[in-house]
Amino acid sequence: MNKLIGNAVVGQSGGPTAAINATLSGVIRGAMELRDEGIIPKLYGMRNGIKGLLEENLIDLFEIFDDEKKLKTLEHTPAAALGSCRKKLPEAVMGDETYEKLIEIFKKNNIRYFFYIGGNDSMDTADKLGKYSELCGYEMRVIGVPKTIDNDLPVTDHTPGFGSAAKYIAATTQEIIRDCAVYDVKAVTIIEIMGRDAGWLAASSALGRHICGAEPDLVYLPEKAFDMNKFFEDVKKALDKHPNVVIAISEGIRDAEGNYVGSSTQSGATDVFGHKYLGGSGKALENAIKEKLGCKVRSIELNLCQRCASHIASKTDLDESVTVGRSAVHAAVNGASRVMMSINRVSDAPYRIEVGTVNVHDVANKEKIVPDEFINAEGNHLTDACIDYLLPLIQGEVDIEYKNGLPVHIIL
């Protein structure tokens, strides 16, 4: 097979994670291997995703990453070193000026490979761009490279970025449980965790089950309708057992009618993809318990920390993220296009994965939620099957470089 010779461009999109830069490093590593084979002379990075690409805001990544140490630092830097965006592309219709502009930029820079690292909204972008380049007859391989702390992409066992967020959440929950245990007066602590429709992150709070037995007393996910009266009963029962009750909830928990528990959602504000802005479910439950049960109560929102805490990243997650990025380049050069890279779990014990590809259209705008068998019958905790699925993803610690007491990051 004749391999397509040309430059490549890579971008990051959507919310940051602790692993998205490891995936970028994987793409750089893969592209360097193909540079050495004479296939990819240049790898551009687009600043702020497709938005920066439209302004031809490109940087030369081979030039910047001229040694191994810089790539390692990149892998340990949280968020998105290239910058991100939340731009949604229009429908891919022949002649559309956004796509025409993009094709012009691709032609000008001889870009034949396009890698887009992101969540399901980003897969929508990759899907449309791949479709348009086919429509207009510009030969370019378009690959979506998954990342999302939410773990809500279908057709992949899990997503890069999720394991590190899960590890941070599990470790922090353990620490909060220890902290709350110091007083012997009745108190409830609520940990609000990200997750709009999928409860994977909140489920990770229970990962201490097999370590020090440190898991929340109760865990509520958006997958099960939230009933306030049942909730009060659950909390009362838990307080009867011991004084320091810790509860983990997803930000997106809602009642049987679909009304979010978080009060701030009542504004109805949405982002450019039409998703409702959430937040505030912890505060709402804090107030409800205060009024109804009258005991001491506190809510903690893990907030941005859960997606950028690279200082406690999962080694498994970062290693897989690099592998997925690297594999994307090789897959593209071998002919793949309009696919998303996927992770297939081929064995549980020992845990082993293989990287594959799936049609990007099967991923875009679809969500994978926590299945029934992972949630207990009462809908207020996780089953052991869930723990078994999650546990391999947080294994291993990353040997991070510290300087003057703090982790070293790279800034592009």
Place this chain on the structure above:
Amino acid sequence: MNKLIGNAVVGQSGGPTAAINATLSGVIRGAMELRDEGIIPKLYGMRNGIKGLLEENLIDLFEIFDDEKKLKTLEHTPAAALGSCRKKLPEAVMGDETYEKLIEIFKKNNIRYFFYIGGNDSMDTADKLGKYSELCGYEMRVIGVPKTIDNDLPVTDHTPGFGSAAKYIAATTQEIIRDCAVYDVKAVTIIEIMGRDAGWLAASSALGRHICGAEPDLVYLPEKAFDMNKFFEDVKKALDKHPNVVIAISEGIRDAEGNYVGSSTQSGATDVFGHKYLGGSGKALENAIKEKLGCKVRSIELNLCQRCASHIASKTDLDESVTVGRSAVHAAVNGASRVMMSINRVSDAPYRIEVGTVNVHDVANKEKIVPDEFINAEGNHLTDACIDYLLPLIQGEVDIEYKNGLPVHIIL
């Protein structure tokens, strides 16, 4: 000198920290050395501080900590392994029934050494108990062992527990800055950090200055009167420079009249020591910016995580905490009583400390705030002198034991 032979008791009090168990380990290590010399046959741990002691809720610490590995795990476990309390003792007046009950328990268990690990409210307890045992002629050495993430104790260069909280805050601030930098639209992120009257913890957010240049654009401490109009001007200026403005604030910031910015303080609720419950200053400023400047704004409360994040503890802090605990036992056996252990910085470069003792009465109920020379003229950031003071305290990483992807804790 004849050494006082008898048992010892140790308790933990006040809010938990990531280092208070390292201090406990130090006391255990010191007491074991004196057991071997025939001075301290038994070391009791009181559960939930003075409150548990009054119920004679004691455990045998030599029996539990029979190997080095358990002590190491204790040092890496956050919060207070013995449990804590917020009990305030009455004035030490001859015949008071609380003190008589305590003396009875001391006599019954032949307790001649009393170690109380805590903040300035705990020093008040140690001060009163020492006074009463002198009044009633019961020979017992009473030593206060400092800990507080707030670093607000006078007569000591800094307090065990602070360095680990500072390291977590600095590392997390760096990560949040990276996270916020990914979008190129104007946005303000406010990090609310603990600190009622002393801004040491919020000041620590600037520790990235000499590492990746990652420090907040603005930092506001309770030491300087907060002016909302000046704040808006500061934020506007910062937004003119770059789109992603990050601001760190102490929970306790207040205006020139002493009114807290945090709205929830308006309830006027206080704890048993008469301190106002705080919280909510970040949310209050978030709302103020939203209304006044109209840009995207988010507030993040580091909450309990900043005091229990032992997974990123400062090695310097934990090592010093062990040393201070161990020194307390030796000081007591050598005749000291009614003192608090203190840390004296004898050299900046290389950083070197010596452990000493100070009259516990000089500490109780007094606070050390951030001095003027550590705050810039505008009152919205820290000087290099402040960074120089703080930086040695976060040095070094702790080699924590992980099991199944999570740090291992000990539960007593």
